[in-house]
Structures are given as C-alpha cells and as structure tokens.
Amino acid sequence: MIENNHENFATPIGEGPNGNTVTMIPPGSGIVLLAAKEVEIFNNRILRNKTFGVAIASYQITGFPDEAPNWSPYTSDIYLHDNQYDRSEGFPDLTRELGQLVSIYNAHGKARTQDIIYDGIWDTTLSETIDTNPMRICISEPSMSELYFSRFVLMNGEDNIEAFKESAPFQNCKVEVLTNTDQLTGM
Numbered sequence: 001m002i003e004n005n006h007e008n009f010a011t012p013i014g015e016g017p018n019g020n021t022v023t024m025i026p027p028g029s030g031i032v033l034l035a036a037k038e039v040e041i042f043n044n045r046i047l048r049n050k051t052f053g054v055a056i057a058s059y060q061i062t063g064f065p066d067e068a069p070n071w072s073p074y075t076s077d078i079y080l081h082d083n084q085y086d087r088s089e090g091f092p093d094l095t096r097e098l099g100q101l102v103s104i105y106n107a108h109g110k111a112r113t114q115d116i117i118y119d120g121i122w123d124t125t126l127s128e129t130i131d132t133n134p135m136r137i138c139i140s141e142p143s144m145s146e147l148y149f150s151r152f153v154l155m156n157g158e159d160n161i162e163a164f165k166e167s168a169p170f171q172n173c174k175v176e177v178l179t180n181t182d183q184l185t186g187m
Helices: 097-105
Strands: 029-034 037-042 045-047 052-057 076-081 084-086 114-118 137-140 149-153 162-164
Touching (some): 029 037, 052 097, 097 149
Parallel strands (some): 037 076, 045 084, 052 114
C-alpha cells in the first residue's frame, strides 16, 4: 500500500443502502484489519501513508453496535511479517476519529505517522491482561526497533486513553495461517 492518502469515498452508515463502517478510516491508512481473523500480511511495501501503515483493531473501535449472534468483534490470529515500511513526512489526517487518536495519543510523540497501530482491545474472558497476547497478534518485522508502533489502551473510556510503544508481547510468536497463494501466479 503506497501513498494511500486520498479522500475516503465510502458512503456513511445511514446515507443510503450501501453505507458502511469503512467511513471511519482516515485518509493515509495503509492496511486496516478490523475484526479480522486468521490473517497473514507479508512481503508488502507499506510506504508513505500519512496516518498509519497497518492498523489492527477490533470492531468496538467503530462505536457501532456489535450485536450479531455467533460473531466475534475481536481481531485475532494475525501474523504480520517481512514487510517494508516508510513513514510519511507530515501529520496524520484528522478528519476521522482514528486519525485523531493516532495524532494525539500515539506512543512516539504527538502528530506522528505510525507504522503499526493496535487498538489494544482484547477479549477479557481469555485473559485478564493483554501482556499474555490473548488475541495472538504476532509481529515479526525485521526492522521492528526502527518502526513506530503504538498500542492503545481504549477499554477504560475516552478520559483514560493511554498509548505504549512496547511491542514485546506481540513479538517472538508466530500464528499459523493457511494462506493459499496458488491463484496469485503471474502477479
């Protein structure tokens, strides 16, 4: 995903039959995993996106109801590895709340583009603490020490948002994702 900095063209919920949650994504978003399960992201060029390179988020971050039966709003079993990153110069887009979150609360100082963000929302029935990596978010990027990573604490309400740059709980692990690339020949 290279320079995905154009305006979000999605139809907002409530504005026609095709309205959707994609409207919450700010311009400058590379790859967004929203309530995703068993996803492997590898060998990508994630370059010069002005808000973030990769976002790992649960459905709760949208603020929309998540009352569907037999469905989990959490993102889990993610394996992010061997990608190339290059942060955008400048500031995150502030037209959406997610861009505002990155700008104000990121762990590397205000108004900085992030390579990887994680909303830090987990299923508390699996573990009392996120330090056990209960959602199995595994990040194995070769230059992790040079990347801007922020994990937010959003589960304590809007007045208690925190951000951490420590990615250790999400490293040194691997999630087995059965990725069939047979149909990608010739790309």
